[in-house]
Amino acid sequence: MMENDKIHEACGLFGIYMPEGKYEVDVASATYYALYALQHRGQASCGIVVNDDGVMTAHKDLGLVNDVFTESVMRKLGKGNIAMGHVLYGSGAFTRAEAQPLVANHVKGGLSVAHNGAITNASELREKLEMEGAIFHSTSDTEVIMYEITRCRLTAPSIEMAVSGAMEVLDGAYSLVIMSPSKLIGARDPHGFRPLCIGTLGDGFVLASESCALDSIGATFLRDVEPGEIIVIDQDGLRSITTHCGQKPSSLCVFEYVYFARPDSVIDGSSVHEARLRAGAYLALEHPVQADVVIGAPDSGLDAALGYARQSGIPYGIGFIKNKYIGRTFIQPTQTDRENKVRIKLNAISSTVKDKRVVLVDDSIVRGTTCAHTIRILREAGAKEVHMRVASAPYLYPCYYGTDVNSPDKLIAHGHTVEEIAEMIGVDTLGYLSPESIQRFVPGCKRGFCTACFDGKYPTSVPVCKEKSRYLTKKSEAKKS
């Protein structure tokens, strides 16, 4: 459905290391194109840091990659042999200080860190650091990670051993790309919640959240980073630290396949598009219906809809046209524009659905509001029946691993039966994918899954309170001095 009824993940990561003097690649441009390919993972802010022989030049701002990085900004970033970048999703309260990669100077020189995920014990770590005199410029977990690495670096023999040391105390979900004056480092938490893969480009190496970023710059996929693994790339090539591997059961976020990742990416051994086709097929097996056409909610439900159609034998159709010229400054219609009848961003193709029994497939339902709007459009275009099929299980529990659903209150599945939800969103029948099918719809994946949002089984301990609220909203507590 529409984007504001979706859950959102917090990041896309990228890093590139080219051996000096050997291969002529513009590392800043490569990072730009790669971030552009990862833009679906975060539209709130973006940043690039270029490392020219130890001197780091950074540019970060709120906005999309191609708004923030103009030609003059790219010129200022200049040349270098290592670079890294980040795209981030964030809500309204979000400010420029949260943009990543974080760049700071510590006793051993410059350090740049980008993070995808969420640290479940960030609040405790932060409090401990503050008690020792630390100051924080942002509310992001990334600053906590940076502090922990810096602390370890005081005694560790190298930056990679400092990262390994920090991983001893960090709990939760984190894929990391880190740059020191002379090294590019990638790391993935022992559960492997968030993806991270390695590619080669000429004599150099790249790290990226998804393989589609490798394709965008002509790099070749090498392998995924293993859960708990630390990858070190420097003038001696690539090497791996596996101390933390195998400590925990792997718990890859299943929503990477359901919604987050781009269909052309291959994650931990499985094609995302293929997984979605299979989710649609399982859905057809579990929730069959007599109907005339199967359509997907654009763009998130298209793959699963095709899988449903193939399995069921009901013709696949193109049900909607999405306006592709939507931009940042688009003026929203007001209530008085008679919301129910205007079809500005999305319109139904009447000839596909009129007088038809329609199966509408989407990947998930979170709050249900824009879902209801989409169904109303179908009804007004003449659909005789609407049967909704959802390519994931009911979303019931908050996620603490880097998505933006913190509270169950806003989840339509929380406290409502499937029948009640069907009535609320206005469909004739509604079917969700069963938890069992979720465990098997990704063919050939090397990992176990985290399905805590569906079943409440969290692979880690859960945060006691959300620390961000302390700094941003509680006025009564704010006055301490």
Add this chain to the structure above:
Amino acid sequence: MMENDKIHEACGLFGIYMPEGKYEVDVASATYYALYALQHRGQASCGIVVNDDGVMTAHKDLGLVNDVFTESVMRKLGKGNIAMGHVLYGSGAFTRAEAQPLVANHVKGGLSVAHNGAITNASELREKLEMEGAIFHSTSDTEVIMYEITRCRLTAPSIEMAVSGAMEVLDGAYSLVIMSPSKLIGARDPHGFRPLCIGTLGDGFVLASESCALDSIGATFLRDVEPGEIIVIDQDGLRSITTHCGQKPSSLCVFEYVYFARPDSVIDGSSVHEARLRAGAYLALEHPVQADVVIGAPDSGLDAALGYARQSGIPYGIGFIKNKYIGRTFIQPTQTDRENKVRIKLNAISSTVKDKRVVLVDDSIVRGTTCAHTIRILREAGAKEVHMRVASAPYLYPCYYGTDVNSPDKLIAHGHTVEEIAEMIGVDTLGYLSPESIQRFVPGCKRGFCTACFDGKYPTSVPVCKEKSRYLTKKSEAKKS
């Protein structure tokens, strides 16, 4: 295929008239949303004119609707009971002075004109006007139209009779929306080259190039404007002048169904999406092939690909992912970014095409360059065979009715056989829709078609020279005084 290998039409039109004091519609906002729905017809410039009791306020600029019309600009446009707008496609030499609607003052007050099409005798009319002392601020045909209407208005009893008078001398393709201090007028040339339809909104009326603009604002489709008809809307309601109707054989541009119009529009009685599905079906009948999957070139080939798949029984697949965050300021990769391997705007879904015999469907081939690029991406993603099917006939002759193909030199089909083209773009087999099928793929359409671009049979006389070149490029002739 990619947009720079497409032909482009020159315009989208919209007008709205609300009876004063009766219905509370913000005519400027309605025009904004309608232009946004018509944005696919022109991305170079846009403009809105609001008429508040005879006082016209205009804003026009280069750029997309949601870049040009910010909230502060909308506030400045203010309230009114009549409004009209325009979106325009244009090439590089295009400047702000060409943006429409044109607004001018003449002896009877203000006048605003927006035009979709091209006047084939514009050069002769312009020369005649200049010899009488006229000055021109732009190179657009629209200024010629405005002059002719103004001339007629000196003796005609009303603005609509002046429009009718001007139609006596204007040759070629034109759909027009015109606004006088108290009236909204629509007109379509006697051949009916370009579409124009009428809708109702409460007690008011709207005019639009396509019905998708009516849907976007919640208006109800009333009927199409007939070829040669003049529609007059004022405080007495809507009336029709049919003097020019039936004078010429109707010649609706077939490319409106092939590529220009949005699939959710209904034009002159036929659904655009339905027409494209049928074009795909005829293509399957004429050019069958043994294959494993049918995919469409996004977004223009998707409908016809589905039609081909249904008819042939070969599974429909999703073959490509298009990056949807592309924006105006995107920095293009250079040649040295090894163009052939980077997949920034378009990437193949490997699991769909790898080791498969692929049928690739697109609506047309013009120059063939980005088409070749798309096919190369398929090959690199592992496609075993690529069979291209094109849902229109070979494009052989220049168009003089409002599209941007002026010369046959750049048309790949000009001077090459189908086999040669297949080799140039790198496919195993290539099949075009036959001219006979083109005449019947639009079911239920009330009009005859102009297919001059395929067969060279022009419904009107053809311009002797392109007048624009005189003002913009010929230095030697420019020095006359």
Add this chain to the structure above:
Amino acid sequence: MMENDKIHEACGLFGIYMPEGKYEVDVASATYYALYALQHRGQASCGIVVNDDGVMTAHKDLGLVNDVFTESVMRKLGKGNIAMGHVLYGSGAFTRAEAQPLVANHVKGGLSVAHNGAITNASELREKLEMEGAIFHSTSDTEVIMYEITRCRLTAPSIEMAVSGAMEVLDGAYSLVIMSPSKLIGARDPHGFRPLCIGTLGDGFVLASESCALDSIGATFLRDVEPGEIIVIDQDGLRSITTHCGQKPSSLCVFEYVYFARPDSVIDGSSVHEARLRAGAYLALEHPVQADVVIGAPDSGLDAALGYARQSGIPYGIGFIKNKYIGRTFIQPTQTDRENKVRIKLNAISSTVKDKRVVLVDDSIVRGTTCAHTIRILREAGAKEVHMRVASAPYLYPCYYGTDVNSPDKLIAHGHTVEEIAEMIGVDTLGYLSPESIQRFVPGCKRGFCTACFDGKYPTSVPVCKEKSRYLTKKSEAKKS
């Protein structure tokens, strides 16, 4: 005083002609710097047209020269051997369509016109043209001038003779810079209301409203254009048409010396700074007072204040600091910011005025509002007495020659005695320069003056009505068709 209590003139003009292939001057850059030097004559819009061998490229917009002309815009303007530019003052209703130079195509090719002044019979000429079928894109007199030149060009042997022909019918104030594909032309109305001078730059020539524009680009002053003279510059060099010279008594606007021109300019033989020093001296002779310090209202009263101080023997002081970082986007303080006590744009230097008897000199008083504000600031800073001296006569009559005072209603001197004005603005005494002194304060000037704003003696017939209002405000008349 502050700028919103000033009258404003409508224009600054500039043109440059470099013989082809001889001298390496970037004509677009030269025009940019020259307009920047003439910016004080108009801040509402600006425009540059570059002529490259007959092909004219233009850029115009609302705003200051250094906002409108960015480096990328300058690149687009490109190279050429002729160029011209314009800066314009305008009120709120002003839109981009009014920006100059006007550029149009007519039967003999391209034509570009820039105008400083106002045509007193524009309304009649426009009505006549409209009756013949002309259409107007703006409300500016410049479009009328362009039409008249175009009409004459149909029969005249050259563009300069067409200009001469147009001057037969144009009444009022006009200095013109005109560019045809191969010529640069300057002209001044027979009364010579507005200035225009000629300079040389290498082998080329320039035309400018004021000599300060010549200094800004390193050009050498040659001479002023004579009232009624037409200057033609082309590949044969510079020549003069004097048909219209000497037909009317010369009537140079005295406000050019009082306020409009920059102090470092020399106009029609006299230094502007020198004239203002002398105005201050005459003022001291006519209105002596016992006081401790003479200060000028920044920046318009500084020169006359120094002249008053020298003549009177009372010490000259620096009484105010003006904030020089004021910009377009400055947020105005609201009434509730207690307007009387805030000193954001202007602050008094307390040590100069505290417990002193202060003579405050300014060039003129128009509405009197900001003048009263300035005096209040002085009082609050501790001035014991404030004696205001004004370096021009009471402004009593509207100006029809290109300034923005159309109605006497807003003039504080209209209907009030000097004593009443003194009380209204809060000074102890008030003295204006006598009309007699005004006739002689400009030493060595070759022209007679227009002093109609002081004495109501208009050198020409006066417009019956202001035509602009017809198009922009009268709703009742707007509905003619």
Add this chain to the structure above:
Amino acid sequence: MMENDKIHEACGLFGIYMPEGKYEVDVASATYYALYALQHRGQASCGIVVNDDGVMTAHKDLGLVNDVFTESVMRKLGKGNIAMGHVLYGSGAFTRAEAQPLVANHVKGGLSVAHNGAITNASELREKLEMEGAIFHSTSDTEVIMYEITRCRLTAPSIEMAVSGAMEVLDGAYSLVIMSPSKLIGARDPHGFRPLCIGTLGDGFVLASESCALDSIGATFLRDVEPGEIIVIDQDGLRSITTHCGQKPSSLCVFEYVYFARPDSVIDGSSVHEARLRAGAYLALEHPVQADVVIGAPDSGLDAALGYARQSGIPYGIGFIKNKYIGRTFIQPTQTDRENKVRIKLNAISSTVKDKRVVLVDDSIVRGTTCAHTIRILREAGAKEVHMRVASAPYLYPCYYGTDVNSPDKLIAHGHTVEEIAEMIGVDTLGYLSPESIQRFVPGCKRGFCTACFDGKYPTSVPVCKEKSRYLTKKSEAKKS
């Protein structure tokens, strides 16, 4: 002379505290206007932090106050009862991360710090902090100050005692404005290098670098903060901590009077304008000359020029016109624009200087380049003799207290006699103010002066090395891990 030949100070500070629920002042707007009045102290970046009952909202960016703070930004800052702001000067390498006020969270809640000056032992303090695990996001001394306050806060009973504790270890020049959730704090180093004053506004208090900021918002001057004093403002009103007062000899920077401060400010008991008039008078006494006119270099030399003229009896004149429309985006003329003859930013008034013996007064000469350019303009305008008088002593030694002159290499007075300098800049005679006169030209000032830039007598120990270079430029050292 022109600004790029000036030394620059690093800051303007402002803070405001309004008792809750008592007085209706918009603290964000007041800070905006105050920063606008302090803009001359720094044009590189600016920032405002608003404190709404403990919740701090900040906005900072590169650029001028009225570019950075648009109406929408001001709306986002919102309401509050405490606010503070900062303007900063910086060189090219400067980035947004250096913009102040710094805002961070530490164990006791939010903290915001703004700083004017430079910490001479910052390098040592930073190294010590890093060895304890601290990370730094910027190269600014302000982050060191913030860390030291945070460290002390771990054990101190209140934020003000933490500030007092930090002052034990901080050496060098610092005026500070600090905001905790419930308090506004001001502090000045024991030498009192940089100014800071207190005003009242209704029932509230303000802190500002200069009194002109108080005038701009209608506040009343209360008194200067004493060297070493800490001012605490909270719901109990204003109180003072004087522990550090009287520890060191007071050393107010004499350049505050010579150039930095605005002429309408009163600093530590003396009017800046009055001081400059007296500097000019002393200069006339020490370096008399037979001449026809005294002019000041705009705008920095105007006050001293008037003082010289009054004392010498030589007439004061207005010698230059500075273009007041200069903006950020102004395109600089190239060398090939024949630099010596173009007068874009500054032009001489020929009638003032032609054939005259001219005394040119400026406040100081640093590098001498634009000074030479100004003199060349005078010569070309016809000045017969040019006698330069400088209202300060030769600038010989680097400043370590917050100005941007770090190295003596670029100082024209370093290694050259007065006669040599006169020849280099092209004047007939040159006279500097003697060090003795500098000690007495500020009448009634309560402080001793720092004149280290003239005599090398530094009131504190001097930094061993500039730490900034370590992070930004030394590639060889950057690779530590």
